[in-house]
Each structure stands twice: as structure tokens, then as C-alpha cells.
Amino acid sequence: MSDLAKNDTLKNLGLFALVGGLIVIVGFVQGWNTAVLIINMGLISAIMAIGVNLQWGFAGLFNVGVMGFVALGGLATVLVAMPPTTEAWTAGGRGVAIALLLGAATIVGAVQVMKRMAPGHKRTIALLAVLVIGFFVYRAVFDPAVEAIERVNPAGTGYLGGLGLPVLIAWPVGGLLAAGAAWLIGKTALGLRSDYLAIATLGIAEIIIAILKNEDWLTRGVKNVVGIPRPVPYEINLQKDPGFVESAANLGFDPVTASTLYVKFGYGLLFLAVLLVVLWLAQMALKSPWGRMMRAIRDNEVAAEAMGKNVTARHLQIFVLGSAVCGIAGAMMTTLDGQLTPGTYQPLRFTFLVWVMVIVGGSGNNFGSVLGAMLIWFLWVEVEPMGLFVMELVTSGMADGSALKAHLIESAAHMRLLTMGIVLLLVLRFWPRGLIPET
Amino acid sequence: MDFLNAIVALANYILVPGIAYGSQLALGALGVTLIYGILRFSNFAHGDTMAFGTMCTILVTWWMQSAGISLGPLPTALLALPFGILGCMALVLFTDRVVYRFYREQKAKPVILVIVSMGVMFIMNGLVRFIIGPKGQKFADGTRYIISARDFKAMTGLSEGLAIRTTQGITLVTAIVVVALLFWFLNRTRTGKSMRAYSDNEDLALLSGINPERVVMYTWLIVAALATIAGTLYGLDKSYKPFVYFQLLLPIFASAIVGGLGNPLGAIAGGFIIAFSEVTITYAWKKILKYLMPEQLEPTGLVQLLSTDYKFAVSFVILLIVLLFRPTGLFAGKSV
Numbered sequence: 217m218s219d220l221a222k223n224d225t226l227k228n229l230g231l232f233a234l235v236g237g238l239i240v241i242v243g244f245v246q247g248w249n250t251a252v253l254i255i256n257m258g259l260i261s262a263i264m265a266i267g268v269n270l271q272w273g274f275a276g277l278f279n280v281g282v283m284g285f286v287a288l289g290g291l292a293t294v295l296v297a298m299p300p301t302t303e304a305w306t307a308g309g310r311g312v313a314i315a316l317l318l319g320a321a322t323i324v325g326a327v328q329v330m331k332r333m334a335p336g337h338k339r340t341i342a343l344l345a346v347l348v349i350g351f352f353v354y355r356a357v358f359d360p361a362v363e364a365i366e367r368v369n370p371a372g373t374g375y376l377g378g379l380g381l382p383v384l385i386a387w388p389v390g391g392l393l394a395a396g397a398a399w400l401i402g403k404t405a406l407g408l409r410s411d412y413l414a415i416a417t418l419g420i421a422e423i424i425i426a427i428l429k430n431e432d433w434l435t436r437g438v439k440n441v442v443g444i445p446r447p448v449p450y451e452i453n454l455q456k457d458p459g460f461v462e463s464a465a466n467l468g469f470d471p472v473t474a475s476t477l478y479v480k481f482g483y484g485l486l487f488l489a490v491l492l493v494v495l496w497l498a499q500m501a502l503k504s505p506w507g508r509m510m511r512a513i514r515d516n517e518v519a520a521e522a523m524g525k526n527v528t529a530r531h532l533q534i535f536v537l538g539s540a541v542c543g544i545a546g547a548m549m550t551t552l553d554g555q556l557t558p559g560t561y562q563p564l565r566f567t568f569l570v571w572v573m574v575i576v577g578g579s580g581n582n583f584g585s586v587l588g589a590m591l592i593w594f595l596w597v598e599v600e601p602m603g604l605f606v607m608e609l610v611t612s613g614m615a616d617g618s619a620l621k622a623h624l625i626e627s628a629a630h631m632r633l634l635t636m637g638i639v640l641l642l643v644l645r646f647w648p649r650g651l652i653p654e655t
Numbered sequence: 656m657d658f659l660n661a662i663v664a665l666a667n668y669i670l671v672p673g674i675a676y677g678s679q680l681a682l683g684a685l686g687v688t689l690i691y692g693i694l695r696f697s698n699f700a701h702g703d704t705m706a707f708g709t710m711c712t713i714l715v716t717w718w719m720q721s722a723g724i725s726l727g728p729l730p731t732a733l734l735a736l737p738f739g740i741l742g743c744m745a746l747v748l749f750t751d752r753v754v755y756r757f758y759r760e761q762k763a764k765p766v767i768l769v770i771v772s773m774g775v776m777f778i779m780n781g782l783v784r785f786i787i788g789p790k791g792q793k794f795a796d797g798t799r800y801i802i803s804a805r806d807f808k809a810m811t812g813l814s815e816g817l818a819i820r821t822t823q824g825i826t827l828v829t830a831i832v833v834v835a836l837l838f839w840f841l842n843r844t845r846t847g848k849s850m851r852a853y854s855d856n857e858d859l860a861l862l863s864g865i866n867p868e869r870v871v872m873y874t875w876l877i878v879a880a881l882a883t884i885a886g887t888l889y890g891l892d893k894s895y896k897p898f899v900y901f902q903l904l905l906p907i908f909a910s911a912i913v914g915g916l917g918n919p920l921g922a923i924a925g926g927f928i929i930a931f932s933e934v935t936i937t938y939a940w941k942k943i944l945k946y947l948m949p950e951q952l953e954p955t956g957l958v959q960l961l962s963t964d965y966k967f968a969v970s971f972v973i974l975l976i977v978l979l980f981r982p983t984g985l986f987a988g989k990s991v
Contacts, residue, residue, distance in 0.1 A: 263988070278766055280699075351960075375964055404975055408982055410766050411697040411916075417973035422905060430964045561899075564780065568773055575770065586736045630784035637777030641754060 267541030273580035281417030283566035289390030289546025298378035311361025322350025394543025448482035578650025603631030678830035680955035681926030682885035708883025712739025915984025
């Protein structure tokens with residue numbers, strides 16, 4: 217190892233230690249519960265950031281639909297882990313299934329018409345006829361089935377429920393769902409210019425959220441699905457377990473604190489395991505001939521194509537892979553929350569924040585993504601109390617009850633968007649390659 | 656009579672809202688398309704630029720309302736609009752000087768500029784929330800209707816009413832005036848011509864002595880004006896909420912791309928195409944079909960193709976179709 221590389225490794229270790237230190241400070245100031253919470257969400261964010269890094273850092277694909285893929289992961293959690301609503305299945309399960317098949321058949325039919333018939337007015341008319349008739353038949357089957365499902369105990373269920381399988385299975389399934397959506401969108405939008413992929417992904421994310429919010433038969437919509445089974449024990453059960461209470465007392469914790477910390481650490485270990493696997497895979501991919509090919513395509517598409525590389529196919533491949541990683545992270549996040557709340561998915565938080573993580577960490581470097589995710593998530597959580605502190609300092613001289621003082625203190629909550637924007641712009645300007653640059 | 660009623664219902668629920676919304680989208684899309692043509696990147700901060708300009712207008716409107724200044728039947732916001740435009744111009748010129756100019760000098764790739772605009776979007780979004788808060792704000796005043804449904808019924812004796820709100824009328828008139836001014840500027844004035852030349856061929860324009868910084872400055876000034884006007888009209892017509900403006904990004908981009916990015920005429924056409932498809936596909940047609948169909952054939956359902964929550968899906972699907980079949984948009988745009 218040369219001196220330079222050694223220096224780099226030292227610097228990177230230092231950066232990770234710095235973020236670790238920041239979180240330890242949070243532990244002492246705001247309590248360990250908050251600190252572990254930051255670590256857990258940081259780990260999940262790191263996986264999302266690696267997904268985006270695969271697409272942007274390795275291949276230069278501009279995906280601003282991260283939120284959609286994350287939400288699909290959340291949907292997977294519900295579909296896999298929640299108990300099935302048998303009554304709803306008998307009421308409308310078959311209808312919905314038939315309707316969805318009819319819908320798929322319509323699209324396949326339309327594609328066949330496009331492919332088989334000669335271009336011209338006849339084809340346009342046939343195409344429109346297939347689509348319009350297909351749509352109305354689909355709605356005729358779909359609507360009554362959905363109504364029947366949503367009538368089943370609307371306050372408690374009113375949806376089909378899931379498969380009742382262990383929730384950990386949902387994580388890979390979330391990846392698969394996201395991969396499927398990514399394949400569809402990649403098939404249409406890849407190969408066009410880069411901005412179009414951005415707009416297309418922005419759109420698909422909004423549509424996925426709209427579906428989650430409105431298709432009550434699938435996700436209960438804005439009524440939320442709560443009480444998703446957990447991969448770790450419940451605090452209340454731990455507190456009742458005499459063995460646990462005793463070992464907690466031996467360590468000097470009261471049972472309540474000990475149980476919450478135990479559960480959070482349990483989640484943390486699970487997330488860390490997934491992160492390490494994903495990180496290892498991403499590193500192997502980066503170093504492999506495949507990774508070098510990806511970067512060659514990113515740096516010069518024309519040259520890579522001239523060397524016989526199939527640029528569009530490779531782009532599709534890595535787009536699907538990266539989105540799948542985001543889907544896995546989304547499933548993990550919904551598992552951690554224990555509920556699916558479609559109303560809380562916001563593009564600034566789930567798409568653009570992940571982008572800030574990747575850029576700040578260093579695009580093209582997986583360790584950079586992990587560092588960026590931890591650091592930015594820490595800032596995202598902590599800027600609000602810090603902003604409040606600053607505002608209280610600024611307004612301490614003002615008279616109590618003045619409108620400006622109240623307004624300033626109230627506005628502190630919006631400091632985080634401002635901070636994220638400034639951090640992103642500063643990094644782009646002065647460290648365009650990020651904290652840990654690509655090697 | 657039934658036929659007339661159907662026409663009036665169509666005008667009331669589809670034509671009037673569609674024209675108003677289409678004008679707003681067209682003005683927004685013009686801004687996006689100008690930036691794309693001259694500065695060559697997709698500006699993700701456009702929705703938040705609109706929100707910022709509108710916020711300036713609202714603040715001045717409130718001040719005017721409290722000072723007792725009004726336009727009588729017209730909303731005070733029209734009087735405050737020039738001040739809002741000035742505020743927005745100051746902000747975008749500042750952003751250009753501090754942020755974008757550096758990357759222009761570096762000749763950075765367009766996608767880097769898009770990411771930079773993401774950062775600007777965060778900051779503007781934060782600024783707006785910081786100053787006016789994330790909640791919805793009301794600032795419309797003046798007469799509510801040019802013609803209300805009840806007056807119309809009394810006038811014509813039809814059972815279906817046609818209501819045209821003042822804001823809808825103002826939207827259309829303002830949009831026509833602004834678009835006419837813009838095209839006059841682009842086609843007749845020296846600066847406008849140099850902008851078009853710069854957009855068509857940068858090197859050639861530089862060779863013929865056009866000052867690029869001047870072109871860029873004028874572009875930002877025009878974009879700020881367009882964004883503020885579009886935002887204020889939208890806010891008057893519907894309501895002002897910062898997050899909604901961020902979400903407008905999608906239909907606006909769809910309009911600009913459908914019409915052909917970089918093509919101003921296309922942006923206007925695209926705006927109306929997107930607006931009318933959104934309105935027609937999410938409207939419950941039962942009311943109109945009731946008049947046109949014989950009684951036994953009357954539809955039982957609402958005949959709503961998609962629920963209004965899916966209006967984003969509509970602009971998106973149109974966008975996809977156009978991208979698949981005509982990647983440069985309906986009116987040939989750039990495909991740089």
C-alpha cells in the first residue's frame with residue numbers, strides 16, 4: 217500500500233469516526249434512544265444511498281423516483297406480513313384478480329396490435345378500440361369487486377390483507393416489486409436523453425404514491441395499515457420476561473429503557489447485516505469487469521458502444537438493480553415503523569435527501585454513500601433542535617409575545633430544507649467529488 | 656333544450672376550468688422551456704421559483720389590503736404582481752450569480768446543472784416555508800364572479816348554469832397579453848433575436864458578438880416574470896400552498912416536453928393538451944351524458960374515467976406516449 221493510499225484510508229476512517237462521534241454526543245445529550253434511532257434510520261438510508269449510487273455513481277443514470285421504489289418496498293411488507301382478510305377475499309378477491317388479468321390482457325392486446333398491424337389509420341383505430349373497450353370491461357369487473365372488499369369491516373380492515381408470512385421475507389419481495397416497476401419504466405425511458413429519465417422517474421414515483429393512497433382495497437389508503445408484525449420481540453413482552461428484567465437490572469438499566477434499547481439494537485443488527493451484504497456485493501460489482509464496463513459506459517457511451525457494449529441493456533440492468541436495493545430499504549423502513557402510511561411519503565424526504573447523501577458522500581464510492589447517508593441523516597434529524605436553539609438565542613433579546621419572535625421560533629422547523637440545500641450546493645461547488653471520492 | 660344544457664354543462668365543467676388551468680400550465684412551461692433553450696438544463700427549482708414569486712406577491716397584496724389600496728372589482732394581487740415579479744427577479748439573478756454562473760464557466764454537463772438546481776430547489780423551498788409557512792394562504796379579493804351560475808340561469812332560462820370566476824377571466828386575459836408580449840420580444844427586439852440565436856447555435860451566436868451573460872440575464876428576468884405570473888394566477892384561481900407548487904413541476908415539465916423542450920409555441924400547446932386531458936379524464940361525465948342520452952340508456956355510475964387523485968398519472972401517461980412515439984415532442988424541440 218502506498219503512502220497516499222494509506223493516507224486516504226486514514227482520512228476515511230477519520231470521517232467515519234467523526235460521524236460516530238457526533239452520534240455518541242447525541243447519545244449523551246439527548247439520550248441513547250434517540251442515538252440508536254438515528255443509527256437505525258441511517259443504516260436504512262445507507263442502503264438507499266447505495267442503490268442510488270449504483271445508478272448514478274456507476275452508470276450515470278439520473279433517477280429521481282427513489283420515493284416510489286421505497287414505497288413499493290413498504291407495500292411489499294403489507295402484502296407479505298399482514299394476515300389475510302379471508303372475508304374480503306371471498307367477497308371480492310376473485311373479481312379483483314380477474315379484473316387485473318383483464319387489464320393486463322388489454323395492454324398485451326394493444327401491444328400486439330401495435331406490432332402486428334401495418335402503421336396507418338386502421339391500426340390507430342384498432343388500437344384505440346382495444347384500449348377503450350378493455351378499459352370499460354376492466355372497470356365493470358373491477359369496481360364492484362373493490363366495493364365489496366372495502367365494505368368488509370371498513371374501520372378495521374376493508375382491504376385484502378397480506379399472506380401472513382414472516383416479515384423478513386418482505387425485504388427481498390420489496391426488492392422484487394421495485395425491480396419490476398423499474399424494469400417497466402426503464403424499458404420506456406432509458407435510451408432517451410438523461411433529463412427525460414429524470415422526469416419519467418419523478419412521475420412514476422408520484423403515481424406509485426397516488427396508487428398507495430387511493431387503492432384502499434390494496435393498502436387501506438390514507439387509513440394506513442398499522443401493526444405490521446415485527447422481526448424482533450415486543451417491548452411489553454420483554455418487560456414481562458423475568459429473565460430479561462433480571463439481566464437488565466444486572467447491567468444497571470430499568471426494564472422499560474432496557475427493553476426499548478434491546479428492540480432497537482435488534483433492528484440495528486438486522487439492518488447492519490443487510491447493509492454489509494449489500495455493501496459487499498456493490499464493492500465486488502464495482503471491482504469486477506462488469507463494474508469497469510459500467511464506468512466505461514458512464515464516461516463515454518459512444519466509445520463503449522463502439523467496443524461492442526450494449527449500452528441500453530446495461531443501463532436497464534443497473535437501473536433495475538439499483539431500484540431493487542431501494543425497494544429492500546423501503547421494506548426495511550416500513551418494518552421498522554411497523555406501519556404503512558402512504559400520506560407520509562414526500563419526494564423531498566425520500567428522493568432528494570437520498571441524492572444529497574450520495575453527492576455529499578462521493579458519487580461512485582460505496583463507502584462514500586454509507587458515510588454520506590449517516591452524516592446527512594444525522595443532520596436531517598439534528599438541524600431542527602439546533603435551529604430552534606439558534607432561533608431562541610437570536611430572539612432572546614426580543615420582547616415575549618412579539619409576532620416576529622413567535623414566527624422565527626415556529627420557522628425553525630423549516631431550517632432543515634435550507635440546510636440540506638446549502639450543504640448540497642457547497643459540496644457540489646468545493647468538493648464536487650464528495651467526501652470520499654471515487655477511486 | 657337538453658342539447659343546449661349539455662353544451663353549457665360542458666363549458667362550465669370542462670372548457671372554463673381547462674382553459675384557465677391550461678393558461679397557467681402554459682406560462683409555467685414557457686419558463687421551463689426558455690431555461691432549457693438558453694441555459695440547456697431542466698430546472699427542477701421552477702416550481703419553487705413560482706412559489707417564491709407568488710409569496711412575494713402575496714406579501715405585497717396583504718400590505719396593500721391593510722393600507723386600503725384596492726383595484727375595486729379586480730383582485731389587489733394584480734396591483735402587487737409587479738412587485739412580486741421584482742422580488743422573484745432579484746432572487747433568480749442572485750442565484751444565477753452565486754450558483755449557476757460557476758458551472759456555466761466550467762461548461763459543466765447538463766445533468767450536473769440539474770443536480771445543482773435540486774440544491775436550489777431545497778433552498779427556495781426552505782426559504783418559502785421559512786417566510787410564509789407551509790400552510791395554505793388566501794389572498795384573493797374583489798368580485799368573485801364575472802357571471803354566476805344563478806345569473807346565467809335567470810338570463811337564459813336553462814336549467815344548467817355557467818359560472819365564470821373573475822380569476823378565470825383574468826387568467827386568460829393575462830396569459831394572452833403575456834404570451835403576445837413574449838413573442839413580440841423574442842421575434843422583434845434585438846435582445847430577443849440574440850436570445851433565439853444563442854438558443855439555436857451557441858458558437859455561432861458567440862462569433863457574431865452576442866454577449867452570453869447578457870442573454871442569460873434576460874432569460875432569467877423573463878423566466879422570473881413568467882413564473883411569478885403563472886404562480887400568482889394559479890394561487891388566485893385555486894389556492895396558495897408551497898407544496899402544491901412543487902407538485903406542479905410534473906405537469907409543467909410534461910407540458911414542456913409534450914410540446915417539444917426549447918420550443919415556446921410547443922410549451923403553450925403542451926400546457927393546454929395536459930390541462931384538458933387532466934380535466935376530461937378526471938371529470939364525472941354523468942351530468943353531461945344525462946342530457947344527451949335517451950332516458951333508458953342513462954348511465955348509472957358517475958362515468959368518471961379516473962378519480963381526481965390520479966391527475967398526475969394523466970399528464971405522466973401522455974408524457975410517456977409522446978416520448979415513445981415522438982421523442983422530440985409534438986413541435987420539434989431540441990434533443991441535445
